[in-house]
Amino acid sequence: MGAKIRPDWASIGALTLILMLALYLFLHGGVGYFTDYAIFAAIYAVFSLGLNVHWGFTGLFNIGIAGFFALGAYTAALLTTPPPDPLMFEDFKFGGDLAAAIGVGDLWFVVALLGAGAVCGLVALVIGFITLRLRDDYLAIATLGIAESVRLIFLNERWLANGSKGLYRIPKFLGDVVSPENYDYLYLAVVIVILVILYIAVERVIKSPWGRVLKAIREDEVTTAASGKNVFSFKLQSFILGSVIMGIGGALYAFNIRFLDPSTFDPLLATFVIWAMLMVGGSGNNKGAILGAFVVWGIWTGTQHLPGFLSDYYFRYVMIGLLIVAVILLRAGGILGEERRVSRRIEPSEGAALPQP
């Protein structure tokens, strides 16, 4: 895959595509529409980064992203929502109201993000501990199950998260700094800052010896185990790291739309579209993961304006499904393939092909 792709041309092509999309969206809906698109794309990029840790670097097959998405979003929302108001017929019993509890400016936002990440990490620890010792594909089935169970719990346990009525009093981060009509620009900046921080963190971690063990596990578990690495422990750490990132993504999502109900976490929008983003952008490449999020989300929102069946909501399912099949059948590496350089101290040898997926 990567060996055949010239990253320069690929990047140029992708950038052109993004610019064209940006222009298109701009002409269609103006700056507001574009900001909206960019916020969502950047939040999805966070998930794509998390999935890249799971799949791109370690080969962990997580098809329950929606579960971590929901856990992260609901944790952040419940930590920060003011206590339930009986006059508004709210059924949930606990609202953290961190803003009042902490008091120091808008520090609650950071605490909520970390809390969301921590809860997801904890769930990942439990699920990973049970399944990662077993066959590789048990993790996939277990994540699928956890996603559905999480959705069912938030739907049915009204005392926990207000059920299908949803949570709608999620506070605004830095809400009093700018006027409401300009708030989206501010939030976009916030999301981008967090995305960049996470990107740098993941890059550092993956280029470290720790990250190289993950790649070794992805390529050949037995050999890695034979060279003295505790495969289970590394897999578990990778699973937790990726899930924490997803939890933070969920929290960013919650503070963006500031309304959550269980139907938000439909597997299509919360799992499959993220898989498509990573596959298109380039599995195993963090820049690719982010790029893929912007490209796929652009296509996703852009096709709404296409004529006929092309704009059919369900037609996109078919396209996403076929995309996953095609990427694997054609061994495509995405727009940006995986980097051949595994360490900044080692020059990639000429002709050293990357392993095939």
Add this chain to the structure above:
Amino acid sequence: MLEQVARRLPPRWSTGRTVLAIVLVVLVLAFLSIIKMELVVNGLFLGLIIALGAIGLSMIYGILKFANIAHGDYMTWGAYIAFFLLGTLLPRSTGFGPFTFGYSLFIALPLTMLALVATALILDRLIYRRLRRRGVSMVLLAMVSLGVAIALRGLVQVIWGGGTEQYPRLSKPFYQLPLEVRIPPDSIFIGALALILVVALYLFLTRTKMGKAMRATSDNLELARVSGINTEHVIWWTWAIGASLAATAGVLLAVFQAQLFPVMGWKILIPLFAAVILGGIGNPYGALAGALIIGVTAEVSTQWLTPTYKPAIAFGIMIVTLLLRPRGLFGVRE
């Protein structure tokens, strides 16, 4: 060698006795009226439908060595192909004998099975065979099947829309059985058909040459190949059996629920996998037992929990199995 023989010996903690104990506990609880007998009986019917899907899934898992995530959506396609046949090509009929559906369903069912077998074989030819020859990992195969699952479900929604549909039906009263058990009118048909198919499969696997070849391949693919078994043929047969059982399961589920909708197969995927893992991967009889346990437990749970929690109950059973006995009740240690 000796170790291999020893592995094949039944474990000391006999699984047969365990299942018997579970059945006894359920019966005692039911007679003491702690749990409703009606839920147990209806759980058995639900379990039989899950079993038809899970048996095929388990055989595919055992022989092709991957988790076919598209299996639930094969069921959905079965239900919708029959819906299409009943609505267009076949004469409209309802209320055949004691059932809600008409005689057309008896024609539609074999046609649906054939159509789905053809679909499964074409998909194998186009996608899975290429990857098999390339020798890709089981995770990548599972991932491809996820793509197939999403595309198949999307197609259902593009063609038939996202709403719920119904087979032509005539409402009939429930049967009243002793112990305050009420069962829907079509249950007899569901139970009888599922049992016939399970017995037919048992005879096929034990009495025919292909059936024995399948069991051998499931046991050890390389050994089967060197002893002259055409494993490609075995794989085709596996898909054919899996797809025809999935088609039946889909149609029966649509009859049992009295409706069909595009995510019906996706929603039942977790119970399917739970049954497969509980019964031991690659073991069709295990899948049957697992499915019955899951069906009854999920149905009985509605006595205390809302019915929407059924998939979560199945998931819970699966997690407990993975913790206590990862190879399943009837599985052989790998």
